[in-house]
Amino acid sequence: MAQIFDRSSNALARASLVLTGLIVIALGVTLNQLQRSPWVTRQGQRPDQPVPFSHKHHVQGLGLQCQYCHVTVEKSSYAGIPPTKTCMNCHAQIWTNAQLLQPVRQSWATGQSITWTKVHDLPDFAYFSHEIHVNKGLGCASCHGRVDQMPLMYAQNTLQMEWCLNCHRNPAKNLRPTSEIYNMAWSKPTEDRPVWCSVGAEKSGVPTAQSVNCVTKDPAGEGPQMASLQMPVGGANGLVSDVAAAKLPVLPAYQKFTSQDDLGKFLVKHYKIRTPRELSSCEVCHR
């Protein structure tokens, strides 16, 4: 019987094996890319919403605070999406005939909530809480970007594990005073724009961050002014200078920061942020 496979088909088989191998690798790479692609993570996409709600108009234009609508962001894991009632506080009077707002009026009339499409949606097996992040000095913009400039909401970041870990491995570079968490335009301190912070006594029952007080205007600016006000009145009179002396120690000692490095280190210490190692352990997010 003649050979069914001649020598050349052997070479062919080998070639096709190599080819299959290459295809499998290529497929793997593609799938891996795909898994990180905006198509899967929905990063940057603006999903269709029942109402084209504009953060730009309502935040930047009208000056509304985030907490006006996302009322639970500081005290719960969920920031919350506002009920129709919140919109009607204004839209019962403004733009009452606008076609764009028809779904809002309908929701108000029927009592059925507006079905917003989620822009950010972590899988259930990953634990996340707004409360701790916001109370430890992470601004909305650090994770959500310049929401005040978004005509339609989209996800600025992937929300993938690598993104979370990237910050958990070095939180200092993203920390800001808790008084600035809603400040969309906040940027790290520099020589020209320093930040001053003081540490007071810790209060019980409130986040540790509340014992730290930071300001963006030189707190010493008021000192000399007060002294010059008192001078003409008191003069050599011991009484007034006694009063001034008694007041001085009460003023908290402010430390000046001109770089994110120094401010970050200070806040890590006084906000009692865990070490990068502790923050990267699996149980933190997978419980």
Ligand code: HEC
């Ligand atoms: C007037 C009410 C209002 C104000 C003020 C407001 N928001 Fe919203 N926000 C909404 C509504 C309604 C939605 C849901 C529709 C959408 O996604 O655009 C939303 C959605 C979001 C989402 C996406 C939610 C998701 O589906 O993942 C983020 C993030 C967000 N807001 C952040 C902010 C921040 C940060 C501020 C302050 C700078 C702010 N919002 C101020 C009403 C408001």
Ligand code: HEC
């Ligand atoms: C504090 C008052 C106030 C609240 C609360 C408010 N709006 Fe508005 N909204 C306005 C005003 C004023 C305008 C007109 C803004 C403009 O044209 O610059 C407007 C405009 C709009 C528009 C027209 C498109 C645009 O952005 O210009 C839509 C849609 C809208 N609002 C939806 C909502 C929804 C949904 C909510 C509730 C989540 C809401 N608004 C809450 C005051 C408010």
Ligand code: HEC
């Ligand atoms: C450390 C990053 C981080 C910070 C800081 C942060 N967010 Fe979020 N936000 C997220 C993640 C992650 C989700 C998705 C949560 C989920 O799917 O369970 C989310 C979801 C939301 C949602 C959708 C509704 C919800 O509660 O899930 C809103 C609204 C929102 N954020 C508003 C805000 C506002 C306002 C601030 C500032 C006060 C803020 N976020 C600060 C990461 C952050």
Ligand code: HEC
């Ligand atoms: C920009 C920085 C940053 C990003 C991004 C970030 N985190 Fe955090 N996270 C922190 C800091 C800071 C803390 C507070 C650490 C502390 O108090 O020790 C924290 C704490 C936590 C905690 C601990 C909560 C608790 O009660 O113990 C969890 C869980 C968590 N983050 C989950 C996530 C997840 C999930 C993501 C991504 C979707 C994420 N974080 C993204 C900075 C960040």
Ligand code: HEC
């Ligand atoms: C800071 C929070 C955080 C920590 C710490 C963390 N993860 Fe995750 N992990 C996530 C988030 C968020 C997702 C969901 C990512 C997504 O939706 O793409 C995830 C997804 C996963 C997945 C699903 C596959 C994938 O990549 O989507 C596995 C498996 C996983 N994590 C294992 C671990 C292990 C093992 C550790 C410890 C070495 C760990 N994680 C530590 C936040 C975290």
